Amino acid sequence: MQLAATSWFLARHLIGSALCCALAWLFLWTGPVAAAEAAPSVAPAASVAAPRFPVRAADDAWRAALPREPEAATRAYLDRLSPEARARSDAYFEGGYWLILWNTLLGLAVAALLLWTRPSTAVRDWARRVARWRWLADAVYGGFYAVATWVLTLPLTVYEGFMREHAYGMATQGFAAWFGERLVQLGVVTLILGLSVSLLYALLRRTGDRWWMWASVVTVSLSALGALVAPVWIDPLVNTYKPVEDGPIKRAVLAMAHANGVPADNVYEFDASRQTTRVSANVSGLGDTAAIRLNDNLLRRASDSEIRAVMGHEIGHYAMHHITKSLVMFGVLFLAGFAFAAWAMRRLLSRFGARWRLPSGPEGVADVGSLPLLVGAIGVFMFVATPITNTITRTMEAEADMWSLNLAREPLGLSEAMLKLAEYRKTEPGPLEEFVFFDHPSARSRILMAMRWREQRLP
Numbered sequence: 001m002q003l004a005a006t007s008w009f010l011a012r013h014l015i016g017s018a019l020c021c022a023l024a025w026l027f028l029w030t031g032p033v034a035a036a037e038a039a040p041s042v043a044p045a046a047s048v049a050a051p052r053f054p055v056r057a058a059d060d061a062w063r064a065a066l067p068r069e070p071e072a073a074t075r076a077y078l079d080r081l082s083p084e085a086r087a088r089s090d091a092y093f094e095g096g097y098w099l100i101l102w103n104t105l106l107g108l109a110v111a112a113l114l115l116w117t118r119p120s121t122a123v124r125d126w127a128r129r130v131a132r133w134r135w136l137a138d139a140v141y142g143g144f145y146a147v148a149t150w151v152l153t154l155p156l157t158v159y160e161g162f163m164r165e166h167a168y169g170m171a172t173q174g175f176a177a178w179f180g181e182r183l184v185q186l187g188v189v190t191l192i193l194g195l196s197v198s199l200l201y202a203l204l205r206r207t208g209d210r211w212w213m214w215a216s217v218v219t220v221s222l223s224a225l226g227a228l229v230a231p232v233w234i235d236p237l238v239n240t241y242k243p244v245e246d247g248p249i250k251r252a253v254l255a256m257a258h259a260n261g262v263p264a265d266n267v268y269e270f271d272a273s274r275q276t277t278r279v280s281a282n283v284s285g286l287g288d289t290a291a292i293r294l295n296d297n298l299l300r301r302a303s304d305s306e307i308r309a310v311m312g313h314e315i316g317h318y319a320m321h322h323i324t325k326s327l328v329m330f331g332v333l334f335l336a337g338f339a340f341a342a343w344a345m346r347r348l349l350s351r352f353g354a355r356w357r358l359p360s361g362p363e364g365v366a367d368v369g370s371l372p373l374l375v376g377a378i379g380v381f382m383f384v385a386t387p388i389t390n391t392i393t394r395t396m397e398a399e400a401d402m403w404s405l406n407l408a409r410e411p412l413g414l415s416e417a418m419l420k421l422a423e424y425r426k427t428e429p430g431p432l433e434e435f436v437f438f439d440h441p442s443a444r445s446r447i448l449m450a451m452r453w454r455e456q457r458l459p
Ligand SMILES: [Zn+2]
Pocket: 001, 014, 015, 313, 314, 317, 397, 400
């Protein structure tokens, strides 16, 4: 699942643009920590210009000669990547490790700036003077906060989302078009943050010392709401969705969906090629709002067996209720995160509250002017929890692969698709590296799983 790699922040992990957008909610609280998945880094300029990712093509003879033994078969797949291609994708993905750190540090710097300088408290005081209701004043501050952080993190956003994507040959947009989409995103985030800050602080004023429990309830509820509405109202703001032409592949995907309880009556294609060369697909929505969506890069670049394998994976996410399970697991994580924030804020407010013009104790937490402190604390927590969040999503991704193998029975198609994903994900990390940094399993792990299935289940 791709968090609208348009990347409503998160092109990051997760199950579908729905979950992505849902979690965008969660990550709004952590600010720029979120952007980590999209993550390429400093590009060795000379080696990265190639527009196409060289994978040696396979034909029927190659497939017929593929060893039966899983390790050997996996090696045969991975050896089709040229050394240059592998070096490029390693550099891109490893750069993302550093971006997690830079995003966290920048998020903290922005929080410090807003706490230690006048503009933040000035906006808070001004909003209270002009707005008749407290909830409206809080919403205005939430909107200000969205715009201020957007502006202050813009240089890193441009580097990460535009320059680096172009350096690695994955972006297809000029700067004006890209920037226009960022402005649309800013509008959406400002509106969402204004509303949710207003809701959150109305609650914080009434819950005293237990505020951190209620804050996680609000966050999870808003995330669920986001999963419902994002595919319908937000995704179409930057991409066009239209039904896939009738034909064998559409019938095959719908048959798999209906056999697995996905209440969808159509398959949609969206024009991701406007933004990127990456292939992706998702089954978005919750319950009856389910929609099967695949991007035009996948339709154009992948064979029918690859498309069946990828859609079997996405259907698996839906059938196994991965969005709901993620909400529960991230809810527990956020409970811990807000508990940490409560502890950190109590200490920091009693030490620096007066200089930040914030009351200490629960009144300080309930003052919307302490929002940068809350976001900073959650940002630190999420940074430390990176291996946990990645393991939650990576585990579900492996489950969806297994579902695809059992449903679509296309181990070769799945493996071939995984080679395409190797364009932007390191193929053969060490075990610790995969545990800490991978929100999806590596190509090696995924192809090996497919080859083991093939050995046992295909005659
Ligand atoms: Zn997935």
